[in-house]
Amino acid sequence: MNRATDEFVAELKEILSESQVSINETVLEQHSKDESYHAISKPDVVVFPMTTKEVSEVIKLANQYQVPVVPFGLGSSLEGHVIPYDRGMTIDFSLMNKVLEIRENDFLVKVQPGVTRSQLNKELKKYGLFFSVDPGADATMGGMAATNASGTTAVKYGVMRDQVRDLEVVLADGSIIHTGNLAAKSSSGYHLNGLFVGSEGTLGCFTELTLRVYGIPEYILAARASFPTVDDAVEAVVAILQAGIPVARVELVDEPSMKQVNQYSETDYKEQPTLFLEFHGNEAGLKQDVQFMKEIVLDKNCVGIEFETDNAARHRLWEARHHLAYAYVHGYPGKKLMVTDVCLPISELSGAIHHSRKTLDLLGLNGGIVGHVGDGNFHVLLMIDMNDKEEVAKADDFNEQIVMYALERGGTCTGEHGVGIGKQKYQEKEHGEALNVMRKIKQALDPHHLFNPNKILKMGK
Structure with missing residues (x-):
């Protein structure tokens, strides 16, 4: 580290306790990568704040020293989001992991950014509630909001952006704002929730999230449907959606992936293009929906359908799907x-x-x-x-x-x-002139380009 970095770290230790500031090589290494294939790069320092005020103070200091700031959840991202290529300071939110409030009558929960999906659902289960977004990894709420995560249940419940009612955000100058409220809808002002969700740490740090939750369904039924071709499977999905059948999950797994599933999870599923399906609702209503679904998939050349009615078999099915990435890693x-x-x-x-x-x-x-x-x-x-x-x-x-x-x-x-x-590199092709609007927003909120620099879009120094 150079002299300026030494001074910055020394001042960080005046704001936080010494145990909350680390330049340990192992800790730096842990924050140099995510789950992707992208090259690693270590930060200069990692801090572990416990409150919004602490986050605000360390960001003010980073602004003073012009030090890049990279927010970090669990590092489960897949496109290099949390890798600090400009070095600087990584803010690890693992100590900000409290479920702050459960408003069961409003179907809302307020959490700190370090709360994980499994941790949240464990707390919500006591109230007969669950959080719907399921990306597979046991990611943090802050990280999931930062990337607008979705996953297997998005077809019914929507993506992360659909669940966020309010964010507490610390901006580049250390000021603290709220982007929404507790109301189910609003026609007031710009839609800041939509702006910050998916911003990947480039516009601010999330320190609290108010999220929509749902009642645990009375009845859940899972199924596997096998097809001779991927085209048949996809056509079946389109037909199911067109019929208005309220499917909660519908996942395609191709033939090579089914082979990896069986090898890794020790299952004996048919090694053909397969749909993993799940239905949520009341038992009487679902029976009619499922019968209709069976007719549709059989019409689309389905060669076999198996239902999983008990919890253990259902969990085994979705565990096999979620662990598919690890199945490939072990297979090669x-x-x-x-x-x-x-x-x-x-x-x-x-x-x-x-x-x-x-x-x-x-x-x-x-x-x-x-x-x-x-x-x-x-x-x-x-x-x-x-x-x-x-x-x-x-x-x-x-x-x-x-x-x-x-x-x-x-x-x-x-x-x-x-x-x-x-x-x-695909942003200009996808967004065209709208990319310049994004750059103007970034410039307005982060004029020194300190927040997760050179992610999503490049800004000239």
Whole structure:
């Protein structure tokens, strides 16, 4: 560290206790990466605030010293969001992990940003409630809001942006604002919730979140439906949605991925393109919906459907889906997982998945296709030898091909993983002149470009 950094760290220790400020190499290393394939970079210092006031004070100090600030939850992001390429200060929110208030009659909960999804649902269960957004990883609420996370339940309950009623945000000058209120709707002022959710730490630090929650369904039924082709499976999803059947989850897992599921999770599921489905509601109503769903999938060439009615079997099904990334990692030792995602209109989904598989095979890459196909979002899991420059180049080429396919058909370069640095180069293609509006917002809120610099969009120094 240089002299200015030494002085900055010394002043941090006057604001926080010594145990809340770390320049330990192991701690720096832990905050140099996320779950992605992107190159690591260590911060100069990591701080662990416990209150909003402490966050405000350390950001004021960072502003004074012109030190970059990177918010950090659990590091489960997939596009390099929390990697501090400009070094500086990482703010780890793991000590701000309290569920502050549960307003069960309003179906709202107020939490600190370090609260994890499983922690929150454990508390909510006592009230017969649950938080709906399920990205698979046991991520923090702050991180999920920062990336506008979604996941398996988005088809019924919506994405993270749909759940946020209010955010407490510390801005670049250390001032503290609230972006919303407790009301179910408002026509007052600009929609700041929508602006800050998905901003990936580039506009401010979240210190409290007020979130919408739901009653635990009376009855939950899960199913697996196998098909001869991916096209048949996607057509079945479109037909289910068109019929107005209230499906809570509908996930596509292609044939290579089903093989990885069976190897890793020790299951004996059919190794064919498969839909994992789940329905929430009352038992009587669901029986009619499920019968209608069976007729639809059979009409779309379904070759077998299995229902999971008990909790253990249902949890095993979704655990297998959520652990698919780890299944690929274990199936290809020595290779690194690269996960990419795009989202398209439902009508374009089948063609996009078909194009992705064809491109994968043409390039000779190992990977599988899975997705939250109920909302047009799918992922490709690639296993790459990062020491093989040709294979890395092929993976980059593949990523670009599927992104361009999506953008040319009215889709987006990322449905839920976020931009970070991995999808930054596609922002101009996707947003055009609107990207300049985003730059003006960034400039107004963070004039020195200290908050998670050079993520999402590049700003000139």
